[in-house]
């Protein structure tokens with residue numbers, strides 16, 4: 001699916017304009033599990049609704065399999081949507097709910113029966129075909145909604161926070177179930193969520209949205225390991241940010257950025273343009289810092305906090321200028337580390353990322 005120059009502006013009741021989708025262009029590959037991730041209000045639902053035809057774009061085009069779909073009526077588009085509210089018909093059985101869309105399309109009876117059986121099998125609800133929705137758990141109802149949407153064999157399945165109403169354990173189970181369904185059917189899934197764990201664990205690729213446009217699109221690993229901006233680094237996982245003096249050195253292919261760390265040591269990072277005031281924002285993940293000597297001496301400070309979390313120790317180190325740096329230490333834990341101790345923090349040069357302040361968004 002190709003989204004080209006999509007725009008949508010809303011006028012709020014307060015008579016201000018909101019660019020819900022702000023000149024957005026990207027491609028969703030056929031058969032991929034594509035996640036649109038972002039904080040509340042960043043435009044991901046509006047884009048999903050525009051693909052479904054529930055909202056109309058002000059500008060731009062959406063193409064799917066060579067067909068321009070943004071001008072078609074919602075029911076003419078080869079897509080289907082699953083919402084957070086399952087919207088099942090309470091008076092119909094599971095099987096009847098799944099059959100409903102096919103009956104509306106006046107498919108032959110034998111084909112409907114065959115497809116319903118297939119779908120019940122796919123979502124593992126064959127035993128419950130004759131139950132009504134209120135005789136099912138939340139997770140089972142969501143599976144019926146999925147079966148109903150998939151029964152019509154859409155080219156793309158749009159999912160708008162479909163797991164938000166489920167409790168954490170059920171949610172984890174349904175995440176695996178959705179991945180399985182996507183692989184089994186080969187249908188393109190476009191999944192909207194504001195939950196970064198869900199996005200990283202499910203997406204083949206993730207688009208991180210900020211203020212009406214995707215700020216980065218990449219595999220979960222690219223998004224986590226190579227965030228392009230402060231917004232992405234901050235929204236996806238925990239990150240320490242340190243403003244550090246930086247100068248460009250070398251020329252051409254050898255051009256590097258020499259960055260002065262809080263420890264007083266310098267590191268050379270791949271070339272980015274420092275700000276006019278000669279600084280960059282350094283980003284480093286808490287789990288990439290250690291108390292034991294490594295390639296780079298990052299900083300020295302006083303251990304301010306130490307919280308035992310079972311799988312790791314969450315520590316906070318206060319630098320001389322008052323900056324707090326978060327660190328996660330995996331087991332086995334060093335019992336000699338106590339709050340108040342002077343500590344040195346180490347890392348590897350590949351764990352440091354210099355972000356250009358121009359691409360930083362207000363967060």
Ligand SMILES: Nc1ncnc2c1ncn2[C@@H]1O[C@H](COP(=O)(O)OP(=O)(O)OP(=O)(O)O)[C@@H](O)[C@H]1O
Pocket residue numbers: 010011012013018019020038039040041042043044045046047194
């Ligand atoms: N019908 C509308 N009228 C006015 N403003 C709207 C309307 N629908 C959405 N908006 C605004 O457009 C922006 C994007 O909204 P959208 O629902 O797409 O965001 P979202 O990222 O999906 O957020 P959420 O996760 O909270 O649903 C928001 O600022 C929202 O307030």
